[in-house]
Amino acid sequence: MKKSSRRSFLTAATLVGTGAVANVIAAAPKKQLVHHVFFWLKNPGSVADRDKLVEGVKTLSKIETIRKLHVGVLASTEKRDVVDTSWDVSELMFFDDTAGQKVYQDHPIHQEFIKNYSHLWSKVVVYDAMEA
Numbered sequence: 001m002k003k004s005s006r007r008s009f010l011t012a013a014t015l016v017g018t019g020a021v022a023n024v025i026a027a028a029p030k031k032q033l034v035h036h037v038f039f040w041l042k043n044p045g046s047v048a049d050r051d052k053l054v055e056g057v058k059t060l061s062k063i064e065t066i067r068k069l070h071v072g073v074l075a076s077t078e079k080r081d082v083v084d085t086s087w088d089v090s091e092l093m094f095f096d097d098t099a100g101q102k103v104y105q106d107h108p109i110h111q112e113f114i115k116n117y118s119h120l121w122s123k124v125v126v127y128d129a130m131e132a
Contacts, residue, residue: 030096030097031130031131031132032067032094032095032130032131033096033097033098033100033101033128033129033130033131034092034093034094034095034127034128034129034130034131035091035092035093035094035095035101035104035126035127036090036091036092036093036126036127036128036129037090037091037092037093037124037125037126038087038089038090038124038125038126039053039088039089039090039091039120039121039123039124040086040087040088040122040124041053041088041089041120041121041122042119042120042121042122043120044088049120050073050088050089052117052120053088053089053117053120053121054071054073054089056113056116056117056120057071057089057091057117058071059109059112059113060091060093060104060109060110060113062109063103063107063109063110064103065095065096065099065100065103065104066094066095066100066104067093067095067096067100068093068094069091069092069093070091070092070093071089071090071091071092072089072090072091072092073088073089074087074088087125098130101128
């Protein structure tokens with residue numbers, strides 16, 4: 001049996017510990033960027049326009065940096081002072097980081113979406129947030 005020295009033991013323990021820390025850091029979840037957009041239709045109450053815009057927003061899911069896309073319409077929940085019910089369609093997107101969101105902004109699919117569907121909306125409001 002080979003005799004080990006204190007030095008070789010400490011070196012091995014340090015290497016194992018460093019590897020464990022690196023694995024924990026690598027496994028730590030990234031803080032995502034959330035991109036939430038609200039659209040107001042030019043023809044409020046038009047189900048055809050709303051459905052057409054929803055169809056257009058769903059085409060954005062083909063952009064490779066979008067990790068998750070949720071397309072929404074106004075829910076018929078309890079009316080309260082803190083709930084804004086003035087919008088018609090929303091998109092909620094998750095990105096790994098700001099670089100991914102920038103790819104989305106410049107992407108030809110996004111540019112095509114704006115070109116083909118912007119005639120449907122009168123107002124757009126965007127909220128971008130990083131996970132805390």
